[in-house]
Amino acid sequence: MSNIRDVAKVAGVSIATVSRALSAPETVSKASLKKVHDAIEQVQYKPNMLARNFRRHRAFNIVVLVPNMANTFFATVVRGIEDVAQQHGYGVLLGDTRDVLQREEEYLKLVETSQADGVIQLRPHWEGNSILPRDNIVAVSACGCENTPYPCVRIDNAEASKTATEYLISLGHKRIGVITGLADNPHTIDRLKGYRDAISEAGIEYNDMMIAEGEFTMWSGLNAARHFIRMPADERPTAILSMNDEMAIGAIKAFRANKIDVPNDVSIIGFDDIEVSRYTEPALTTIAQPAEQIGKAAANMLLKLIEGKEVRQTDYVLPFEFVVRASSTPVK
Amino acid sequence: MSNIRDVAKVAGVSIATVSRALSAPETVSKASLKKVHDAIEQVQYKPNMLARNFRRHRAFNIVVLVPNMANTFFATVVRGIEDVAQQHGYGVLLGDTRDVLQREEEYLKLVETSQADGVIQLRPHWEGNSILPRDNIVAVSACGCENTPYPCVRIDNAEASKTATEYLISLGHKRIGVITGLADNPHTIDRLKGYRDAISEAGIEYNDMMIAEGEFTMWSGLNAARHFIRMPADERPTAILSMNDEMAIGAIKAFRANKIDVPNDVSIIGFDDIEVSRYTEPALTTIAQPAEQIGKAAANMLLKLIEGKEVRQTDYVLPFEFVVRASSTPVK
DNA sequence: CTGAAAGCGCTAACAC
DNA sequence: GTGTTAGCGCTTTCAG
Numbered sequence: 001m002s003n004i005r006d007v008a009k010v011a012g013v014s015i016a017t018v019s020r021a022l023s024a025p026e027t028v029s030k031a032s033l034k035k036v037h038d039a040i041e042q043v044q045y046k047p048n049m050l051a052r053n054f055r056r057h058r059a060f061n062i063v064v065l066v067p068n069m070a071n072t073f074f075a076t077v078v079r080g081i082e083d084v085a086q087q088h089g090y091g092v093l094l095g096d097t098r099d100v101l102q103r104e105e106e107y108l109k110l111v112e113t114s115q116a117d118g119v120i121q122l123r124p125h126w127e128g129n130s131i132l133p134r135d136n137i138v139a140v141s142a143c144g145c146e147n148t149p150y151p152c153v154r155i156d157n158a159e160a161s162k163t164a165t166e167y168l169i170s171l172g173h174k175r176i177g178v179i180t181g182l183a184d185n186p187h188t189i190d191r192l193k194g195y196r197d198a199i200s201e202a203g204i205e206y207n208d209m210m211i212a213e214g215e216f217t218m219w220s221g222l223n224a225a226r227h228f229i230r231m232p233a234d235e236r237p238t239a240i241l242s243m244n245d246e247m248a249i250g251a252i253k254a255f256r257a258n259k260i261d262v263p264n265d266v267s268i269i270g271f272d273d274i275e276v277s278r279y280t281e282p283a284l285t286t287i288a289q290p291a292e293q294i295g296k297a298a299a300n301m302l303l304k305l306i307e308g309k310e311v312r313q314t315d316y317v318l319p320f321e322f323v324v325r326a327s328s329t330p331v332k
Numbered sequence: 333m334s335n336i337r338d339v340a341k342v343a344g345v346s347i348a349t350v351s352r353a354l355s356a357p358e359t360v361s362k363a364s365l366k367k368v369h370d371a372i373e374q375v376q377y378k379p380n381m382l383a384r385n386f387r388r389h390r391a392f393n394i395v396v397l398v399p400n401m402a403n404t405f406f407a408t409v410v411r412g413i414e415d416v417a418q419q420h421g422y423g424v425l426l427g428d429t430r431d432v433l434q435r436e437e438e439y440l441k442l443v444e445t446s447q448a449d450g451v452i453q454l455r456p457h458w459e460g461n462s463i464l465p466r467d468n469i470v471a472v473s474a475c476g477c478e479n480t481p482y483p484c485v486r487i488d489n490a491e492a493s494k495t496a497t498e499y500l501i502s503l504g505h506k507r508i509g510v511i512t513g514l515a516d517n518p519h520t521i522d523r524l525k526g527y528r529d530a531i532s533e534a535g536i537e538y539n540d541m542m543i544a545e546g547e548f549t550m551w552s553g554l555n556a557a558r559h560f561i562r563m564p565a566d567e568r569p570t571a572i573l574s575m576n577d578e579m580a581i582g583a584i585k586a587f588r589a590n591k592i593d594v595p596n597d598v599s600i601i602g603f604d605d606i607e608v609s610r611y612t613e614p615a616l617t618t619i620a621q622p623a624e625q626i627g628k629a630a631a632n633m634l635l636k637l638i639e640g641k642e643v644r645q646t647d648y649v650l651p652f653e654f655v656v657r658a659s660s661t662p663v664k
Numbered sequence: 665c666t667g668a669a670a671g672c673g674c675t676a677a678c679a680c
Numbered sequence: 681g682t683g684t685t686a687g688c689g690c691t692t693t694c695a696g
Contacts, residue, residue, distance in 0.1 A: 003673055014683045019675060029681060049445040051673035054386040055688055060447075061425070069414070070407045070607070079401050082428050086435075091442060092426045093393070096414050103418075110423060113381040115392075218611050253611045275402070279550050279585045281613040335689055346667045351691060361665060383689035387672055 002043040011039035022047060061116040062302060063093040063107050067123050071216075072274040073244070073291055074122055077142055080295020081120055088303050090117075099123070104131050111137050117306045120298050124186040125149065138305045142298035143289070145186040151305065151314040153298040157187060160287045160320045161241060162194035164269045167322065168239045169202045172331035173267065177210045177237030179224045179247045191243050191271070210237055214247045221247025225254035228266075238266060238331045245270035245277045248284055252327070267328040273321075282326035290318050334375040343371035354379065393448040394634060395425040395439050399455050403548075404606040405576070405623055406454055409474055412627020413452055420635050422449075431455070436463050443469050449638045452630050456518040457481065470637045474630035475621070477518040483637065483646040485630040489519060492619045492652045493573060494526035496601045499654065500571040501534045504663035505599065509542045509569030511556045511579045523575050523603070542569055546579045553579025557586035560598075570598060570663045577602035577609045580616055584659070599660040605653075614658035622650050 008015040013032055021028045021036040028036075039045070053059055064081055066074050082092045093116055095107035104123075108131060110116040118138035125132070125141055125148040132139045133150040141152040148154075168176050178195055181188040196206055212227040214220035221242060228236050242248035248270035252262050262268055262282060270277055273288035297316055304311050340347040345364055353360045353368040360368070371377075385391055396413055398406050414424045425448055427439035436455075440463060442448040450470035457464070457473055457480040464471045465482040473484040480486075500508050510527055513520040528538055544559040546552035553574060560568055574580035580602035584594050594600055594614060602609055605620035629648055636643050 005673080015674080016676085016683060016685095017681085020682085023675080027681075032681080046444045046446075048386075048673055049447045050382070050386045050389070050391060051446075051688095052675080053447075054380075054382045054672090054690090055674045055676090057382070057688075059382060061423075063423075069411050070404055072402055072404060072407075075402045075404075075407050078426070079428055082401070082426055086438065091393075091395075091447065094410070094414055094424045094426050096411055106418065110381075112378050114378075114383075115381045115385075115423065218607060222611075249608065249611050253613075256613060275550060276581065276608055279554075279581050281585075281588060337689080347690080348667060348669095348692080349665085351689095352666085355691080359665075364665080380689055383672095384691080386674090386688090387690045387692090389672075 001048070002045045003048065004045070006043045007036065007039045007045045010042055011035040057114070059114055059116050060089055061091040061093050061110075062118050062120060062299070062306075063095050063110050063116045064120045065095045065097050065104055065107055065122060067097055067099045069094065069096040071246070072276070073272045073289070076274075076291035077122060077295040077298075080292035081142070081299040082295075083292075084296045084299035084303070090303065097123070101129065101131060108134070108137065118302045120302055125152075126184070126186055129184075138302065140298045140302040140305065142294050143291075145190050148315070151301055151311065153294050153301060153316045153318065155289055155294075155318055155320040157190035158194035158197070160194065160271070160322075161191040161243075162198045163320075163322050164241055164271075164287055165195045165198035166202075167324075168241065168267065168269065168328065169198065169204070171239070171267070171328065173237075173239040174204055174331070175210065175235070175237040175239075176204070177212065177228055177240040179212050179214050179221055179240060179242040179251060181214060181216050181243050183213055188243065195241060209235070214243070214250075216244050216246060218246045218250035218253075221250025222254045223250070225251035229254060229258050229260065236266070239269070239328065240266060241269050241271075243271050245272045245274045245284060245286055248286070248327075249276070249280055252280060252282075263327050263329040264332065267331075269328055273323055278325070280327075285325045285328040286323050288321040288323050290320070293318055333380070334377045335380065336377070338375045339368065339371045339377050342375055343367040389446070391446055391448050392421055393423040393425050393442075394450050394452060394631070394638075395427050395442050395448045396452045397427045397429050397436055397439055397454060399429055399431045401426065401428040403578070404608070405604045405621070408606075408623035409454060409627040409630075412624035413474070413631040414627075415624075416628045416631035416635070422635065429455070433461065433463065440466070440469065450634045452634055457484075458516070458518055461516075470634065472630045472634040472637065474626050475623075477522050480647070483633055483643065485626050485633060485648045485650065487621055487626075487650055487652045489522035490526035490529070492526065492603070492654075493523040493575075494530045495654050496573055496603075496619055497527045497530035498534075499656075500573065500599060500601065500660065501530060501536070503571070503599070503660065505569075505571040506536055506663070507542065507567070507569040507571075508536070509544065509560055509572040511544050511546050511553055511572060511574040511583060513546060513548050513575050515545055520575060527573060541567070546575070546582075548576050548578060550578045550582035550585075553582025554586045555582070557583035561586060561590050561592065568598070571601070571660065572598060573601050573603075575603050577604045577606045577616060577618055580618070580659075581608070581612055584612060584614075595659050595661040596664065599663075601660055605655055610657070612659075617657045617660040618655050620653040620655050622652070625650055
């Protein structure tokens with residue numbers, strides 16, 4: 001492996017000139033520049049970024065903490081992050097944490113030991129169950145919640161589920177069920193708030209029996225739906241708001257298996273708008289999050305923070321979109 | 333940020349002893365070890381891995397080239413890779429290439445410039461359309477094909493699609509359609525070979541009209557299915573083998589939209605067994621690839637290669653599993 | 665078992 | 681515009 005010194009020798013200039021030709025070409029004469037480039041070609045020089053980064057005290061890497069990489073929504077956010085990072089010369093280190101705090105801790109060490117310059121957290125900030133924010137760690141929350149105590153890019157979750165609930169109410173539904181995430185998950189809390197606001201404004205009383213807890217997986221959605229299936233038909237919700245599309249897909253499966261028709265016996269609304277939601281039977285009415293945009297915005301924010309630039313909005317709220325498909329229909 | 337020198341000073345030993353205490357504790361006396369650890373605690377020392385890696389000429393990172401991170405199957409493979417990498421102290425740099433060769437090239441630079449020690453390629457080796465193998469680049473192919481000219485972890489694609497085809501034949505199907513990937517994609521070629529072998533052994537003549545080209549996305553599967561939908565019912569295949577689950581899901585959507593029942597009018601078999609395939613209507617018969625295992629095996633192989641250890645099998649073939657669900661049924 | 669010292673390849677003052 | 685030089689924080693001979 002050739003180094004900057006070899007290039008300097010062949011080009012007949014000093015190593016400083018080579019260095020400058022590479023990182024600040026405008027400060028070098030045209031003649032030297034050419035000599036350097038020819039020499040680089042000749043000795044097949046590839047800069048050792050490990051050395052450069054070490055010298056600059058920067059890793060030019062960011063780490064992204066993902067609860068579950070196999071979740072399409074998260075994967076799409078990561079795509080957005082990666083796109084922006086790559087454009088700015090940063091690498092993306094994957095931290096699939098499987099929702100284990102201990103694993104988040106492991107990955108944070110990458111930042112503490114200078115192997116990464118900052119971190120994007122995809123798990124929402126959770127009081128008493130979070131490793132961020134942390135001194136000396138530059139971090140941004142993506143797809144998080146209100147009141148995150150560090151910079152954050154997100155949608156208005158409460159407003160989104162309120163919108164969906166209001167739509168169901170406008171369709172004549174009065175018994176509206178919810179499939180939530182874990183009870184203390186911040187997304188569950190924010191989204192439940194929107195639901196409660198909407199039914200309360202419509203004069204519908206809140207009823208515990210309308211709530212079934214899942215954990216954002218298809219399997220847990222299927223399970224949660226059983227809670228409703230066990231109810232007498234005249235008490236069962238005529239519509240269900242699921243806090244993500246995966247659980248909605250699981251729920252549809254459960255209802256079909258019990259000869260409860262979607263949407264004729266029960267309407268279902270999802271959350272996220274992952275790609276497969278267009279293809280389910282029936283196609284899923286859902287709240288579309290701009291996943292890739294969220295990722296891009298979060299990455300841009302983090303890079304600014306890392307590079308010491310000013311960040312105007314530290315709670316950046318992107319618009320969601322409510323997408324009506326076939327899984328929701330007026331109450332019979 | 334404190335460094336090894338601060339620790340040495342506080343501990344009253346030399347920097348060499350501190351270094352040894354950290355990377356080869358067994359060569360240091362118990363007494364020194366304790367002094368060093370106390371000092372580390374006291375000055376809040378975090379090793380600068382950038383410096384260590386630079387010195388060692390190793391990045392302790394690998395890069396993974398993924399055509400599409402939002403594809404569940406790939407994401408699951410990456411999970412496996414990441415799990416093994418993390419256990420061995422390596423980071424995983426994400427390279428979502430969006431199937432663009434130019435982007436693969438960008439990410440390979442990470443290896444050439446010492447920011448990563450090796451690469452795992454998830455796109456199958458494609459003659460005349462591949463940047464690997466390459467001198468001085470340690471690489472492993474995951475989920476690839478036969479005859480990959482560098483180390484490879486995969487299933488037997490031809491055998492898998494042969495198994496599926498034989499199953500359809502055993503159900504009495506004679507007109508068996510295929511939804512392929514792009515015609516020159518190596519997966520398409522291998523899997524088509526298995527199909528042709530199976531029908532030929534059963535005395536069924538190969539017929540071009542039974543082949544529809546997709547590109548491994550739901551949308552392209554839906555589109556490809558239209559080719560069959562346009563055919564008169566008595567010429568239309570009674571069963572279809574789709575080269576991945578996504579396209580099968582798209583195809584089911586297209587058939588339903590045209591009142592062609594799955595599986596009663598047409599059986600459908602997918603490939604990969606992604607999670608959602610259990611939840612589609614009907615649930616998908618499919619060839620299950622051990623995605624996470626493939627990722628783990630590929631990572632183990634790459635790490636051995638990086639560390640100069642011997643690798644016995646450079647073409648490691650894992651077993652697939654044929655999973656029968658509701659989307660396939662005997663011909664009527 | 666320990667310490668002194670020589671760099672790894674590069675950047676960034678500083679002087680010319 | 682260019683060259684000289686002093687490190688960045690660590691590992692690793694080599695002596696002792």
